[in-house]
Amino acid sequence: GLANRLQSVFSKLRGKGKVSEDDVAEAMREVRLALLEADVNFKVVKEFISKVKEKAVGQEVMSSFTPGMVIIDIVNKELTELMGGTQSKLAKASKPPTVIMMAGLQGAGKTTTSGKLAKLLLKSNHKPLLVACDIYRPAAIKQLQVLGEQVGAPVFSMGDGVSPVEITRNALQYAKDNHNDYVIIDTAGRLHIDEALMEELKQIHELAKPDEVLLVVDAMTGQDAVNVAESFHKQLELTGVVLTKLDGDTRGGAAISVKAVTGCPIKFAAMGEKIDSLEPFHPNRMASRILGMGDMLSLIEKAQSNIDAEKAADLERKMRNAEFTFDDFLEQMAQVRKMGPLDQLLDMMPGMNKVKGLKDLKVDERQLARVEAIVRSMTSEEKQNPDLLNHSRRKRIAAGSGNSIADVNRLIKQFDDMRRMMKQFSSMMSGPKGKKGMK
Ligand code: GDP
Ligand code: MG
Secondary structure, eight states, rough: OOHHHHHHHHHHHHOOOBBOOHHHHHHHHHHHHHHHTTTHHHHHHHHHHHHHHHHHTTBBBTOOOOHHHHHHHHHHHHHHHTTTTOOOOOOOSSSSOOOEEEEEEEEEEHHHHHHHHHHOOOOOOOEEEEEOOSSEEETTTHHHHHHHHHOOEEEEEEEBBHHHHHHHHHHHHHHHHTTTEEEEEEEEOOSOOOHHHHHHHHHHHHHHSSSEEEEEEEEGGGGGHHHHHHHHHHHOOOEEOOOEEETTTOSSSSHHHHHHHHHHEEEEEESSSSOEEEEEEEHHHHHHHHTOOHHHHHHHHHHHHHHHHHHHHHHHHHHHTTTTOOHHHEEEEEEEEHOOHHHHHHSSTTTGGGGOOTTTTOHHHHHHHHHHHHTTTTTTTHHHGGOOOOOOHHHHHHHHHHHHHHHHHHHHHHHHHHHHHHHHHHHHHOOSSTTOEEE
């Protein structure tokens, strides 16, 4: 999948300074193939690639990053943007009830999603009414009634002898009389889009003037889902899309192209047959799911928001030259504390959990104050040159900071470990010296 492809290409991208055109070209070849494989519309892929290229080439590579990480970050942001950027909320009528019309092909998941949506609304203290307008499919009404009972929402139906428009008219009146603030209209579907179906949906639309027209599409159908969305949108003015069956073996293509092709935001994602498997759609979460790099992405985010780039660069230079001092140690601990536990952080990085000696290197929050006291009891000469710390100096520091010699020894050992680990870390992240862009 996309994740594997990206992992392998990004791990090859090393080097410092700026992201090169070669780095980007190599990464984009893989991204392009992976997106096409995921059944994303080819026009969407083309535009996406050119956008990422434009943003990535020439980007500064922060000192603790690789060009690969910089590109992942841009791919992730653009992917999020492609799927609508931010989460698109359900519309609300200025005067209740808010009317939601569900549409879609047969088997897409309209009826199931109607029930799930009612459940979500009930959870936030609303009073939804489900309306059974599929009078064609045998047992469709019963299916909705069962779902309604399951979630605890009333179901309005008039059997299969009355037209869907008539049912809708009566349901709206019922909702007014019973103070239902949401009305969810479950409509019929066909295996393919046809005139009669569209005509019926248009009539319901005209009468109900829905605040939301949600097209329910099966994510498993990939590119077809997008085509269906496009044709429905031409006829019905959709306000949003619900992607169902994201729990299956979907390649994610529909999620990526639907917004780009139709302009309709994806508002909900359904990930299972269970009644509580409907969630508001979050483009950023979907992007990291598609990339399969949730951990890496959250690491990049953390690093970006917490580490001052210049300080990090300075620190790295010092570590390379083995100039890492106790002052830097204190500084580093403070930075790490802002990000969360060091071991957890390193666990998230591919390959880092294999670095030797990392396990014993835990930054204990409660110990930090003690560590600070010890370091502050050192002379500035000692802080700059830890090799000076012989036994008598350690004894003095222990007494001065109110700790035992064992504590001081432990800290110095920890410092040495850290210095060693930092060296490994920095060579891992930058690759062999002088071989920028090594392939
Ligand atoms: P409708 O014809 O559009 O009303 O579709 P239904 O709501 O009757 O759903 C068709 C089938 O898809 C049913 O068997 C549902 O249980 C199943 N289904 C609906 N949504 C999901 C989903 O998110 N995941 C999975 N795995 N199955 C779903
Ligand atoms: Mg149905």
